[in-house]
Structures are given as structure tokens and as C-alpha cells.
Amino acid sequence: MKIGKLANATATRVETVRYYEKIGLLPPPARTGANYRAYGHDHLARLSFIRRARDLGFTLEAVRELLTLSDDKAQSCDAVDGIARVHLTEINRKIADLSALRGELDRVIGSCRHGTVADCKIIETLAPRALPAA
Amino acid sequence: MKIGKLANATATRVETVRYYEKIGLLPPPARTGANYRAYGHDHLARLSFIRRARDLGFTLEAVRELLTLSDDKAQSCDAVDGIARVHLTEINRKIADLSALRGELDRVIGSCRHGTVADCKIIETLAPRALPAA
DNA sequence: TCTACACCCTGTAGCAACTACAGGGTCAAG
DNA sequence: CTTGACCCTGTAGTTGCTACAGGGTGTAGA
Numbered sequence: 001m002k003i004g005k006l007a008n009a010t011a012t013r014v015e016t017v018r019y020y021e022k023i024g025l026l027p028p029p030a031r032t033g034a035n036y037r038a039y040g041h042d043h044l045a046r047l048s049f050i051r052r053a054r055d056l057g058f059t060l061e062a063v064r065e066l067l068t069l070s071d072d073k074a075q076s077c078d079a080v081d082g083i084a085r086v087h088l089t090e091i092n093r094k095i096a097d098l099s100a101l102r103g104e105l106d107r108v109i110g111s112c113r114h115g116t117v118a119d120c121k122i123i124e125t126l127a128p129r130a131l132p133a134a
Numbered sequence: 135m136k137i138g139k140l141a142n143a144t145a146t147r148v149e150t151v152r153y154y155e156k157i158g159l160l161p162p163p164a165r166t167g168a169n170y171r172a173y174g175h176d177h178l179a180r181l182s183f184i185r186r187a188r189d190l191g192f193t194l195e196a197v198r199e200l201l202t203l204s205d206d207k208a209q210s211c212d213a214v215d216g217i218a219r220v221h222l223t224e225i226n227r228k229i230a231d232l233s234a235l236r237g238e239l240d241r242v243i244g245s246c247r248h249g250t251v252a253d254c255k256i257i258e259t260l261a262p263r264a265l266p267a268a
Numbered sequence: 269t270c271t272a273c274a275c276c277c278t279g280t281a282g283c284a285a286c287t288a289c290a291g292g293g294t295c296a297a298g
Numbered sequence: 299c300t301t302g303a304c305c306c307t308g309t310a311g312t313t314g315c316t317a318c319a320g321g322g323t324g325t326a327g328a
Contacts, residue, residue, distance in 0.1 A: 002304080002305075003304090003305070003306095004303090004304065004305080013286085013287075014304095014305085015286075015287060015288075016285085016286065016287085018306095018307095019285075019286060019287090023285090032305095034293080034294055034295080034305075034306090035293085035294090035305080035306065036294085036304090036305055036306080037305085037306090044262070045261070045262050048261075048262035049260050049261055049262065052259070052260045052262075053260050054285090056235060056238060056239055056242070056260075057232075057235050057239075059284080059285090060284075060285070061284095066257070066260065069251060069257070070251060070254075070257045070260075070261070072251055073250065073251050073252035074250055074251070074252065075250060075251045076248070076249075076250060076251070077246060077247070077248055077249055077250060077251055077253070077254040077256070077257075078248060080246075080251065080254050080256045080257055081243065081246045081248065081256065084239060084242060084243050084246075084256055085243060087239065088236065088239050088240065088243060091232055091235055091236050091239065092236065094232055095229060095232045095233060095236065098191075098225055098228055098229045098232070099229060101190060101191050101225055102222065102225050102226065102229065104190060105190055105191075105218060105221065105222050105225065106222065108190070108218060109215065109218050109219060109222060112211060112214075112215045112218075113211070114210070114211055114212060114215065115210075115211055116207065116208055116209060116210060116211060117203055117204060117206055117207050117208070117209045117210070117211055117214065118207035118208065119211070120204075120211040120214050122211070122214045122215065122218055123200070123203070123204045123211075123214060125186070126183050126186045126187050126190075126200065126204070127179070127182075127183055127204070128178070128179050128182035128183065128186075136275080136276075137275090137276070137277095138274090138275065138276080147315085147316075148275095148276085149315075149316060149317075150314085150315060150316085152277095152278095153314075153315060153316090157314095166276095168276075168277090168322080168323055168324080169276080169277060169322085169323090170275090170276055170277080170323085171276085171277090188314090193313080193314090194313075194314070194315095195313095
């Protein structure tokens with residue numbers, strides 16, 4: 001299988017596949033006579049794994065750890081569980097941050113009276129506490 | 135005011151202040167004899183504006199637009215409102231994405247039976263649909 | 269007066285995770 | 299025999315900073 005087919009099968013861009021190889025996430029495949037990359041089932045499996053993990057929001061570093069862990073079948077699953085939990089905590093934090101942000105932004109937008117910029121409440125919110133009209 | 139004081143007054147790093155100047159977000163200030171940047175009140179106000187907008191999650195490009203708009207006091211506030219609304223939509227999308235992610239991750243983590251990696255449900259979820267045990 | 273130290277300067281490289289070229293080579297179909 | 303789709307390498311761009319390296323300046327204490 002050439003790189004285009006592999007990329008297509010995993011909804012990945014060709015450049016991204018090469019990038020994963022460059023950073024050592026995907027092992028370098030064999031080459032054809034024309035120096036084209038020739039992938040097998042193991043590559044497809046590994047790239048699928050990477051993509052699913054990425055879809056779940058894991059960083060490439062976390063993916064790297066998960067891949068390493070998944071190679072040692074006899075080991076306890078707890079390390080895997082730990083990585084996933086850390087990631088979940090991170091996601092929860094991001095959601096909380098964004099929700100707070102949304103609240104503020106909602107308030108700011110709600111204050112818009114659609115006048116001129118001079119009276120714009122949004123700009124006013126952003127502007128530093130000015131000496132108020134005096 | 136030298137750069138350190140300005141940075142301190144706006145909870146910004148010195149390098150970031152210089153970075154904002156480099157990308158044209160903060161106008162280059164006057165220089166002292168020793169070639170130190172000398173800031174005035176207008177710089178403080180502008181940097182405060184930038185920081186607050188950043189705290190609300192606006193991109194630097196959006197901040198740039200907001201700054202331009204805020205300079206034209208006679209203009210309608212609608213452009214400002216528009217930028218804010220686009221940003222809010224973006225935030226809502228991110229929250230939705232992260233919430234979906236959290237749901238999936240919750241489910242995956244919940245399936246962990248704390249056995250070995252060979253039976254790890256988390257790894258199994260990530261691994262491609264394998265021919266199941268046959 | 270010397271010197272230690274905090275502060276300032278410029279310029280460049282690094283982070284994540286790709287994406288987008290530029291400038292080539294290969295291969296199958298019409 | 300040429301068109302077009304695919305492949306190759308290598309480098310630079312994206313966002314929003316951050317972290318040096320390698321210097322200069324200014325002030326306070328010994």
C-alpha cells in the first residue's frame with residue numbers, strides 16, 4: 001500500500017503520515033524500486049491507533065506512551081488508565097475555562113446597544129478603567 | 135516607564151511586550167539615551183486593552199481589528215459586536231467538541247478493569263477493529 | 269573605586285501538530 | 299508521447315508566545 005492509500009484509509013493527510021514517520025511515531029516502511037513508501041497491515045493498524053487517540057484529544061506525546069504501553073501486553077493496564085485520567089482532567093479544566101469565558105463574553109455582548117463605537121460597551125469593557133467621564 | 139514596569143502593570147512578560155511591538159500591535163515607544171523603551175499612558179492603556187481581549191480569548195488578529203475599530207469612535211458598534219459574536223460561536227463550538235470528547239473518554243475510562251494491557255479496554259478502544267479473537 | 273546585581277537591548281530558535289509549498293521523479297491511460 | 303495523478307525531499311509557515319545567547323546600563327553596597 002502506498003502512502004496515499006494509507007492516508008485515505010485513516011483519514012489522514014499524506015504530509016501528516018510523513019510527519020509521524022519523521023518524529024518516530026510511525027516506523028519507516030519498506031520502499032519500492034521507485035523509492036515509494038510501501039506500507040503493510042501493521043502500519044495501517046498503528047496509524048489507526050494514532051488517529052483514534054488523536055481524535056480523543058491525546059497529545060502526540062501521550063500517544064507515544066500509549067503505543068509503548070500497548071506493546072507490552074503483560075503489563076498492568078493502570079499506566080494506560082492513568083494517562084487517560086490525566087487527559088480527562090485536562091479536558092475538564094478546558095471546558096471549565098471556556099464556560100467561564102462564555103459567561104463573560106455573553107455578558108459583554110448582551111450589553112451592546114448598537115450605537116457608535118464611542119458608546120460601545122464591548123470596547124468599554126476592554127478599555128482600561130478610565131477616569132469615568134471626568 | 136520602562137518595559138519592566140509596563141509589563142508588571144499589565145501582568146505581561148517583557149518578551150511578550152516586545153513581541154507585540156514586533157508584530158505591530160503596540161506602537162514603538164520613544165527611547166531613552168541608553169536605548170531603553172520609554173512608555174507613556176497611551177501605551178499602558180493599549181496594552182491593557184490587548185490583555186483583556188486576550189483574556190477573553192480573542193485571537194491577536196481579532197484584537198488587532200478591535201483596536202482599529204476602537205480608534206474610530208464615530209463608527210457603528212456593529213462590527214465590534216460581530217467580532218465578539220463570531221468569537222462566542224467559536225467558543226461554543228469548542229465547548230461542544232470538548233464535551234463530546236469527555237463523554238467518550240469517560241466511557242473508555244469506565245471500561246477499565248485494571249487487568250493487563252492484553253485485556254485493556256482502553257487500548258482496545260484505540261486499536262483498530264481487529265478480527266475479534268479469530 | 270570596584271563590583272555585584274537587576275534591569276535593558278537585539279536576534280534567533282524553540283514549542284505543538286501539523287500544513288503548504290518548491291522543485292523535482294514515476295507511472296498508467298489515452 | 300503527453301497528460302495527470304501520484305510519489306519524493308526539504309524547508310518554511312501557522313499561533314502566541316517563551317527562552318536563550320551575548321551583550322550594554324544603572325545603582326547600591328564594600
